[in-house]
Amino acid sequence: NAGVMQNPRHLVRRRGQEARLRCSPMKGHSHVYWYRQLPEEGLKFMVYLQKENIIDESGMPKERFSAEFPKEGPSILRIQQVVRGDSAAYFCASSRKTSGEETQYFGPGTRLLVL
Amino acid sequence: GESVGLHLPTLSVQEGDNSIINCAYSNSASDYFIWYKQESGKGPQFIIDIRSNMDKRQGQRVTVLLNKTVKHLSLQIAATQPGDSAVYFCAENKASSASKIIFGSGTRLSIRP
Numbered sequence: 001n002a003g004v005m006q007n008p009r010h011l012v013r014r015r016g017q018e019a020r021l022r023c024s025p026m027k028g029h030s031h032v033y034w035y036r037q038l039p040e041e042g043l044k045f046m047v048y049l050q051k052e053n054i055i056d057e058s059g060m061p062k063e064r065f066s067a068e069f070p071k072e073g074p075s076i077l078r079i080q081q082v083v084r085g086d087s088a089a090y091f092c093a094s095s096r097k098t099s100g101e102e103t104q105y106f107g108p109g110t111r112l113l114v115l
Numbered sequence: 116g117e118s119v120g121l122h123l124p125t126l127s128v129q130e131g132d133n134s135i136i137n138c139a140y141s142n143s144a145s146d147y148f149i150w151y152k153q154e155s156g157k158g159p160q161f162i163i164d165i166r167s168n169m170d171k172r173q174g175q176r177v178t179v180l181l182n183k184t185v186k187h188l189s190l191q192i193a194a195t196q197p198g199d200s201a202v203y204f205c206a207e208n209k210a211s212s213a214s215k216i217i218f219g220s221g222t223r224l225s226i227r228p
Contacts, residue, residue: 004158033215042204043159045215056215091158093216103149104216106158 002027004094004107005074012113019079019086021110025094032075033093033104034060034067043091049075082114125223134192136222138205141186145207149216150179150190154201162190162203197226 005024013019025032030051035043045059049069060067064082069075079086089111093104128134140148146167151159163174165181165188172179178191188205202221 035218040221042206042218042220043216045217048215059215093158103161103164105161106151108156108158 004029004092004105006090006092006107006110008110009108010111010113012115013082014115015083016081019082019112019114021077021079021090021092021112023075023077023092023094023107025075025092026105029094029096029105031095031097031102032069033095034075034077035091035093035106037089037091037109046077046090079112082112084114087112087114124220125225127225127227128195129227130195130197132195134190134195134199134224136190136192136203136205136224138188138190138219139186140188140205140207140219142207142217143186145209145217147208148179148181148188149206149208150177150188151204151206151218152199152201153204153221159204192224195224195226197228200224200226 004026007022011019032049034046036046037043047060047067048056049067051069052071064080066078089109091106091109093106095102095104149164150162152162153159163177163179165172165179170181176193180189192199202223204218204221206216206218208216
């Protein structure tokens with residue numbers, strides 16, 4: 001059973017470009033979470049999605065950032081008009097069901113570098 | 116805002132010794148706690164969890180202790196091995212909540228040969 005998959009693993013963008021990060025949850029998981037991690041820091045929650053629905057986006061910046069989890073295909077975290085401050089590692093996690101005790105399994109992350 | 120924090124940013128341990136990583140949390144409403152291990156260049160890996168109705172839980176070579184009175188969480192690793200070198204995060208959640216895990220800032224564990 002494959003774990004959470006993320007691609008690309010590394011992404012380099014110039015300021016003003018768009019970044020698209022993809023996450024495929026574990027098989028059987030319908031809940032996806034995105035986190036951001038700066039160097040030497042813990043992960044910060046961004047958004048929680050179920051299929052075709054955003055459940056909690058309280059950690060996501062209001063501008064330039066968007067996320068989706070379509071009925072078919074991976075979840076996408078999209079960052080428009082990237083700035084250098086967007087440089088970070090972005091992790092996706094997935095879980096089976098809605099419960100705070102349900103273990104979230106993390107992918108390997110996408111490391112975004114904005115030049 | 117409320118957060119989960121750690122007492123020590125780095126910990127150096129002799130190989131074979133036991134390691135103890137501590138964590139303080141401030142959200143009294145949290146009732147579910149998790150320890151994650153993150154190796155360089157990888158995503159967090161689940162180690163062990165504990166609910167607030169417990170004060171101790173054991174896994175393979177790891178033990179988590181929860182002291183709700185002082186809002187303190189610890190991770191004990193027995194017979195530390197080189198493969199244990201990583202950053203360890205404690206994290207909290209509410210069992211009744213569907214979503215976000217709140218992570219602490221992490222402790223880097225290094226193993227001396």
